[in-house]
Amino acid sequence: MTGNAVVVGGGIGGLAAAIGLRRIGWTATVLERSCELGEIGAGMSQSPNALRALAELGVADAARAAGVPFPGIFNLRVPSGGHIARALPGTTGPLLGFHRADLHRVLLDAVPAGWVRTGAQVSAVRQDGDEVVVGWGAEELRADLAVAADGVHSTVRRLLWPEARDPRFWGNTVWRGIAHADGVDAAMTLGRGRYFLAMPVGRGRVYWALGARADRPGVRYDDELAEVRRRVQGWHDPIPRLLEATAPEAVLHHDITDLDPLSGYVRGRVVLLGDAAHAMHPDMAQGAAQSLEDAVVLAAALAESGDDIPAALARYDERRRPRTQTIVRQARAKGLGSTSGNAVGYHLRTTALRLVPSSRWPALAAKALAPVWDWTPPPLPR
Ligand SMILES: Cc1cc2nc3c(=O)[nH]c(=O)nc-3n(C[C@H](O)[C@H](O)[C@H](O)COP(=O)(O)OP(=O)(O)OC[C@H]3O[C@@H](n4cnc5c(N)ncnc54)[C@H](O)[C@@H]3O)c2cc1C
Known part of the structure; x- marks a missing residue:
C-alpha cells in the first residue's frame, strides 16, 4: 500500500521521516511552525549507525560531502593543555562533524518540492476512523498517518500522551x-x-x-x-x-x-519520532542519530506490513522503544558524570584514562560503543 502522512516538525527527524516515506512510495506534508526552515548555528557529530541510516535514506554521498570526518577517539585533554589521549595520526573516521544547518540542508534537498509548509504550528490532532486529522490555525489535513517529530516539547505528545511527564x-x-x-x-x-x-x-x-x-x-x-x-x-x-x-x-x-520512558510511541495512527519520543542528553551524540534510525525503521515497517498500518506502527514501537530508551538512560549517566564536580571522582577518572595508551583507545572505544554504533538499518525497498 502507499499512503499519505502528515509529519509535524521540519527538523532533522521530521525531514528524515519524510524522505523515508518517499522512499516507500508514500506522500507526505511536513508542517513546520517556523516561518523559515533551518537549524541553529551549532554543530553535531554523526556516528556510523547514523551514517548507515542516511545511506538507507539515499543521502549518504551528500552527507559525506557536507561533513568533516574525524576519529571516534580524538584528543582528550585537561585544562592545562596536557593530553589524556591523543588521536592517532592519520585516523579520520568513523565520525562526521557537521554544522547543523549543513546536515539539515542535505535532508531538505531530498524532500520533494512542495511537501513542506512553513508557518504551520500544529495545535490539534484527532483520530477519525482510519484517518488522523491534524490542525493548525484555521486549517486541517487528513491523512493515513501522523508522524510527530515536533521535538522535546512536542505538542502532539502533550495532546495524545497526557500522562507523560514533562521533560526533566x-x-x-x-x-x-x-x-x-x-x-x-x-x-x-x-x-x-x-x-x-x-x-x-x-x-x-x-x-x-x-x-x-x-x-x-x-x-x-x-x-x-x-x-x-x-x-x-x-x-x-x-x-x-x-x-x-x-x-x-x-x-x-x-x-x-530528557524524557522519562514512555509506555508506547504509538497512539492510533499517530507515531512519535526523534526527540518527541526520546529526548536525551547530548553526551553520546545520539539524539539526531536516533531520529534518523527511527525514520528508516518506520518506513521499513510500513513497507513490510502492506495495508496494515496498525501492525506497522506496532512493529516500529517494538523495534525502537527498547533501544532508544536504553540510550536515553546511558546518555543521562554519561552527561551527569561529565559535569560532576566531585574532586576525587575527577582525579580518579582522569588518572584512569591516562593509564590507557592512546594506541589502545580505538579498539576499546569500538567495543564500548558497539551496541550503539553497530546498528544496521532494515533495507528499504529500492
Ligand atoms: C548541546 C546539544 C548537542 C547535541 N549534539 C548532538 C550530536 O552531536 N549528535 C546527535 O545526533 N544529536 C545531538 N544532539 C541532539 C539533537 O540536536 C536532537 O536530538 C535532534 O535535533 C532532534 O531532532 P528532532 O527533529 O526530533 O527535533 P527538533 O530538532 O527539535 O525539531 C523539531 C521541529 O519541530 C518544529 N515544531 C515544534 N512544535 C511544532 C508544532 N506544534 N507544529 C509544527 N512544528 C513544530 C520545531 O520548530 C522544529 O523545527 C544534541 C543536542 C544538544 C542540546
Whole structure:
C-alpha cells in the first residue's frame, strides 16, 4: 500500500521521516511552525549507525560531502593543555562533524518540492476512523498517518500522551558557538564539573560547546560569551582563540532535559519520532542519530506490513522503544558524570584514562560503543 502522512516538525527527524516515506512510495506534508526552515548555528557529530541510516535514506554521498570526518577517539585533554589521549595520526573516521544547518540542508534537498509548509504550528490532532486529522490555525489535513517529530516539547505528545511527564532537567546546561578558525583538531577538554568540546565542521568553522552543572534551569547571563570565558579562564589554546573568534550574539545557551520512558510511541495512527519520543542528553551524540534510525525503521515497517498500518506502527514501537530508551538512560549517566564536580571522582577518572595508551583507545572505544554504533538499518525497498 502507499499512503499519505502528515509529519509535524521540519527538523532533522521530521525531514528524515519524510524522505523515508518517499522512499516507500508514500506522500507526505511536513508542517513546520517556523516561518523559515533551518537549524541553529551549532554543530553535531554523526556516528556510523547514523551514517548507515542516511545511506538507507539515499543521502549518504551528500552527507559525506557536507561533513568533516574525524576519529571516534580524538584528543582528550585537561585544562592545562596536557593530553589524556591523543588521536592517532592519520585516523579520520568513523565520525562526521557537521554544522547543523549543513546536515539539515542535505535532508531538505531530498524532500520533494512542495511537501513542506512553513508557518504551520500544529495545535490539534484527532483520530477519525482510519484517518488522523491534524490542525493548525484555521486549517486541517487528513491523512493515513501522523508522524510527530515536533521535538522535546512536542505538542502532539502533550495532546495524545497526557500522562507523560514533562521533560526533566537533571542539572546540566550547555553553551554552544561557531568560531571561524583554522588549524583546530577535534578535542575534548575535561575540567572538574565542566568540559569543553571543539570540532571542525568545514569551511573554516569550528563548533565548540561548554557543558557544566547548573543548580536550576533558566539561569541566563547578559553576556553569555563572557560567562563562557569566565568558566574556562586559563584553559589551554585553542580555547581562548575560539572564543575570541565567536560572535557574542551567536552564542547559544540551553539547559539539557530528557524524557522519562514512555509506555508506547504509538497512539492510533499517530507515531512519535526523534526527540518527541526520546529526548536525551547530548553526551553520546545520539539524539539526531536516533531520529534518523527511527525514520528508516518506520518506513521499513510500513513497507513490510502492506495495508496494515496498525501492525506497522506496532512493529516500529517494538523495534525502537527498547533501544532508544536504553540510550536515553546511558546518555543521562554519561552527561551527569561529565559535569560532576566531585574532586576525587575527577582525579580518579582522569588518572584512569591516562593509564590507557592512546594506541589502545580505538579498539576499546569500538567495543564500548558497539551496541550503539553497530546498528544496521532494515533495507528499504529500492
Ligand atoms: C548541546 C546539544 C548537542 C547535541 N549534539 C548532538 C550530536 O552531536 N549528535 C546527535 O545526533 N544529536 C545531538 N544532539 C541532539 C539533537 O540536536 C536532537 O536530538 C535532534 O535535533 C532532534 O531532532 P528532532 O527533529 O526530533 O527535533 P527538533 O530538532 O527539535 O525539531 C523539531 C521541529 O519541530 C518544529 N515544531 C515544534 N512544535 C511544532 C508544532 N506544534 N507544529 C509544527 N512544528 C513544530 C520545531 O520548530 C522544529 O523545527 C544534541 C543536542 C544538544 C542540546
